[in-house]
Amino acid sequence: MGSMASEPMIRKERLPVIPQPARVEWLGGELPSRLLEEVICDVPDADVQALAAVIREALADQAGGPGRLPVRVERASTPAPEGYSLRIDGGGARMRGSIEGLRHAWASLGQLLDAGDTLPHVLISDAPAFPHRGVMLDVSRHFMPTPDVLAFIAELARLKFNVFHWHLTDDQGWRIELPRFPALTGVGAWRPGTLIGHADAPGPPAYEARPHGGFYTQSEIREVVAFAAGLGITVIPEIDLPGHSSAALAAYPQYSCHCRPGDVWQGWGVRDHVFCTRDESLDFLEQVLDEVLPLFPSPLIHLGGDEVPTTHWEDCPDCQAVMAREGLQDVEELHRYVMARLARFLQSRGRRLAAWDEITDTPPVPAGTLVLSWRGTEGGVLAARAGFETVMCPASHVYLDHYQADPAGEPLAIGGLSTLETVYSFRPVPPELEPRHRGRVLGGQANLWREYMPDTAHVQYMAFPRLHALAEVLWSPQEGLDFADFHARLGRQLPALTRRGVRFRPLDRPG
Ligand SMILES: [Zn+2]
Structure with a gap:
């Protein structure tokens, strides 16, 4: 001493x-x-x-x-x-x-x-460098039991994250119980099997014929939201619309174009099974949201808006009638119409729309929207320049479904390579953004898409310690960020993860 x-x-x-x-x-x-x-x-x-x-x-x-x-x-x-x-x-x-x-x-x-x-x-x-320090967890592609979600949120709090973005719906499963619409979970929470191997693998796809699914009851949702709030973390739910909706449309096919019957998808990728844009379908979505909103006090509600194939809209008489009625030139404008209507609906309920950066493709962006920029930072830059708040989550740096080292030594992942150092090199404010707009970059977040993360241990392996790197990037003074120093400190924190039973990628494995 x-x-x-x-x-x-x-x-x-x-x-x-x-x-x-x-x-x-x-x-x-x-x-x-x-x-x-x-x-x-x-x-x-x-x-x-x-x-x-x-x-x-x-x-x-x-x-x-x-x-x-x-x-x-x-x-x-x-x-x-x-x-x-x-x-x-x-x-x-x-x-x-x-x-x-x-x-x-x-x-x-x-x-x-x-x-x-x-x-x-x-x-x-x-004090933090950025007010929005988030992590998105996909529980649709693979379900995560409530106790594991709580433990994951507790780890986020230890790293001073303050937003848990909960991706609750997608083509492969609807995970939130809404008693008014029982088929959403009764049908939409379960798929008969799951693709084996990588979606891009050559040859015909093979499926493991074992049902996969699960959902959170209303009381479990409330438990998660209250637990997170007690740790200073806001839960932003995501109901992904109008694409990524196979699970919901399997339950309620009458709201698809041509009322096509559908299934909860067993594969991965982007599918053209999307909600029809006629009034009855959008009314249904608003009724669903009216059931969702009371569970989440968050002012921001994420409605996706990403990856919406328009093939069905193009040959759907109902969608064409909506376009004629609204004076829309093409299906891209129809996409904007859907998001703008849902944004107005959220505003009428005292909430704000959060959406992926596809929403910047056909301006104007609905008033008050928070844009999450994932295809790079360009969408966020466009949004900030147009006066919108944005959160940066570019796939190049903070998609934690990417490999973290040479794929030869790693479990199957979607692709890409985002090492610990890649994540640490992420800076939410792009240098090309003019200083007067930089205050609209609220921060950043990591996205954990789970096509290739079947269970909690696998999620932990992909999340940690890359989330340690992101936590520091979002909290600490940007001018003091130093990867070598971070790496040395990390070695003293990881044993505590082991004591808490949290898996992580060891630092001494070859990168
Ligand atoms: Zn239609």
Whole structure:
């Protein structure tokens, strides 16, 4: 301890915390972490008390030995939303901030406890670089049981993510119980089998003839939303429309063009089985949304809008009649019409549309839309320049269904290559975006598409530690990002994942 106290106050070494805090002042000295034994919290707020209880329980697990030092939990206003301070010295630990900030303070202290038996004397002053720090999880291509979803969200909170984008519907399964429309899950939550191997493999496709499916009951949805809220994470649901809808249309084929019967898809890719645009179909979608909205307090509701083949619209008399009635020149304008109508519907319910960046292909983008730019950052740049808020999630950097190393040594994935360093090199604000528009880039998110991730352990393997890299990119000051330093700190955090039973790709495997 004495040798540390004699070192200079400012050191090059960083705290073993991910994401790296915005500012760390080294006070000299250190504290055996087991001395932290009690929590002092006089804040009457129920959320703060709940956090204090979590900290108390965590300390009880690791405390031991003589001496008693407190963790003081205090509410204080901070200049930045989600900001906090955390001071560790000979008197214990003291965290200050709003409830959001205090949760992040605990995430930092928890990581310091995970990283070793001693805590350095430091003063951390921290706040995020971006307000939207998200992760999207696809539970349609493969279902994930509720306890695993909760555990996954808990890991996101430890990395200071604040958005969980829940991709609940797609061609391969409808995962949200809506009692008014029982067939959505009764039919749409199950498929008879699943494609074996890669969708692009040569030869005729083969299917494993084992039913796959599942769905979340209303009470499970509420449990997930409340659990996430308690960790400072907003759940944004995605109901993918009007494409990626085979599962819903298998349940209610009367809302497809020509009322074509359909099936819950056993394969992967993009399918032309989409919702018809006649009023009855769009009315149905609005009725579905009226069942979905009460489950999710999020102001943003994601309605997809991506990858919509228009072949059925082109030869559907109902769709052609809608185009004539609305004065639309082509089916691309018909796509815009659908999204604009649903955007207005959400607005009438006090919500905002979030959609994939296809929505920028046929301007104008509906008022108030948040654009998630996945085909690159171009859609987000277009959106920001046009006055819209955007979140960057380019497939080139943050699609975690891509390989993370040489495919020869990795489990089957969709393709691509996004190494840990690729993810760490992601910057949400593209350099070509003019400074006056940059504030509209709210942040970024990773997308976990699950065609080739059949179970939770596989999801964890693809997610971690690449999500550690993204967490730092979205939180820490951009000018201080340093992959080598991040990599060194990562080595001290990964054993805690093992202790919690979370799988990850080891750092020492060849990249
Ligand atoms: Zn039609």
